Amino acid sequence: MLELREAVLAEWETRVRACLDKAKELSHPILIDTLPAFYDNIAQALTADYPRVDAGDGTTVAIEHGGERARITAYDHESLIREYQLFRWAIYDVLYREGVQLSRSELLTLEASIDNGIQAAVSGFVMAHTALRERFAAALTHDLRGPLGTVSAALELILMVNDPARIKTLAAKALDNVHRMDAMIHELLDTMAFHSGEQLALQLAQFDIREVILDIQVNSAGAGRPQVDFGDRAPIVGWWDRSALRRAIENLVSNAVKYGRAGCPITIQADEIHGRLQLSVHNEGNPIPPEEQESIFQMYRRSEKARHTRTNGWGIGLPYVRAVAESHAGSISVDSHAERGTTFTIDTPLDCRAYSGAPTVV
Incomplete structure (x- = not known):
């Protein structure tokens, strides 16, 4: 298994770039990520008397892989699952090509390793996306509080003053910040719509x-x-x-x-x-x-x-x-x-x- 590692990884990379649009433009170091370590874990799990039940036993390597896919690439969860499935078949095809046969017990270990790897990677992917959304919500709240505070202060002053000129100035300031918030929200909605596959409505x-x-x-x-x-x-x-x-x-x-x-x-x-x-x-x-x-x-x-x-x-x-x-x-x-x-x-x-x-x- 270890002798065939580079052949398996090369076969997998070729298939992933051919099958997944989101993987085509990734550099080799980003695409390969933690899969060499995951492959080594599979080899250890297949080794008699080695204290590892499957590739995910006692390690977070697959979780980290999913987290990096969420943070660094444009992958969705389907792309993540698909690349593990392609990894499974790359292993099988290279082993078959090289005349390596696995016992029923070894096949079950290999299958469990891939299945558990998928589950752990998706878990890491979801956790990373949740953290990104929470960070985004915090930044959004911070940025909106500025103009919202200005609007609130201007309106409070309008209630306190009787000078028409002063009121007009304060109202203009409040309106300017309302427009600023509106632009920020529209930018967010447009970007989210675009990344959901919709076109921006251009005028x-x-x-x-x-x-x-x-x-x-x-x-x-x-x-x-x-x-x-x-x-x-x-x-x-x-x-x-x-x-x-x-x-x-x-x-x-x-x-x-x-x-x-x-x-x-x-x-x-x-x-x-x-x-x-x-x-x-x-x-x-x-x-x-x-x-x-x-x-x-x-x-x-x-x-x-x-x-x-x-x-x-x-x-x-x-x-x-x-x-x-x-x-x-x-x-x-x-x-x-x-x-x-x-x-x-x-x-x-x-x-x-x-x-x-x-x-x-x-």
Whole structure:
């Protein structure tokens, strides 16, 4: 069994990448995960007089595998179960090909190991997802309390003052924060709908993307905030959803503010290339590790650095940007390096009217 381990793992990886869409783009270290250790446990359980009943006896290796699938990949529970089933058949086929025969007792041990591994992995998967949702709920509550507190304070002051001008100012402040909360909730609902397989309901209109970027640039200015640079460029007119695209760019700018190097400007660039819009947001600072560059676009997931800092976030900002880009028949990519900085790029057709119903990857 141990001599055939690499052959089994190679066979399994080939089958998983062919059968599971969610596994195709995973790097080898992420895909293989804890399965080598799980395989070794199976070999130990099949060894006479070795004190291990099955591969899951006295170990959490399968639980950790399920937890990592929940935290790092876009797997659902069906994908997790399916990869263990493929693991079972990879073992059987390699053993058959190599002329290795198992006794009835060994077959039962192997079957029990796989079945118990599936149960433990699903348990770890559910526990990790529960923890992610609880963290998300806490972040959501924290972020909503700010504007809600402002609205409450403004309304209390309105009840106490008689100056019409003062009342109008307070009412405008309250309304602005209500709109802010409404935008946050809509972003959440849109992102959840997108990740359930639904298209975003786009309201396409013709406009110059520079108008949106310049408005974001003005609204981003303020004491203590990084400078947002946007050069003097030619008009880029296209058919997009103004509100959705604006929110997506704001999320990228907000992300650059949170994680960019203090004192360094944020750069927005927009270009028209071959009938497409390429819009990028760049910041200097610590790079996003290659193994995290895909997972940050998944629901409720944040980079390792973000999780271990005091920076608040829901883990839906970048997934929302992906939802907007893909619903416009485009894409969102990231380029991140210690010397180049980090650049997020939205790439969509100039005229999205003919593609608004294009399929998206969930």
